[in-house]
Amino acid sequence: MSTMKDAASEFLARKRVAVTGVSRTPKGHGSNVVYQRLRDRGYQVFAINPNADQVEGDRCYPDLSSVPEEIEAVVIGTRPELADATMRECVDLGIRYVWMHRGPGAGSVSASATEYGRQHGVTVIDGGCPCMFDPTADVGHKIARLILSATGGVPRTIRTD
Secondary structure (H helix, E strand, O other): OOOOHHHHHHOOOOEEEEEEEEOOOOOOOOOHHHHHHHHHOOOOEEEOOOOOEEOEEEEEEEOHOOOOOOOOEEEEOOOHHHHHHHHHHHHHOOOOEEEEOOOOOOOOOOOHHHHHHHOOEEEEEEEOHHHHHOOOOOHHHHHHHHHHHHOOOOOOOOOOO
C-alpha cells in the first residue's frame, strides 16, 4: 500500500504522459484540463482520441499504440466502460503507471480495469485528478481534493502490489 500523495508523486515524476478522452471541443472537459495543465507544467503530453487528428493545437493519436515515442504514464479520462480496453493496451505496451480520472461522479474509474492493471504490475490510481497534486495543482483542485477525499472520490491509499 502507498498513500495517495506518494502514489501521485510517483505518477507525476513521469514526464511522458498520454491522456485519453481529450476532446475536440475542450470547454470544461476534464481530460482537456488535465492535458493542458500537464503540458503547461513542462510534461511531454500525448492526446488520445480515435475521432480526432488534432486537439488543443497538438497532434492527436487514435490509441496508445500509435504514439511514436515511449509513454511512461497514462491518464484515463474516458467513460468507465472504455477503461478496460485502455488498461489492456497499457499492460501490452509495458506502461506501469495509470491514473483513472474522477472528479465529482463516477469519472473514468472501472473496478475491472483497476484489478486487471494491478494483477499485471501496474500502479493504478483509481480516482482523483493529477491536477489535485503538486507540481500540477492549483487552489481549486486542492480544495476539490479535500472535499473528494472526505467523500471517497479520491482514495486515501493505493494498492501497489
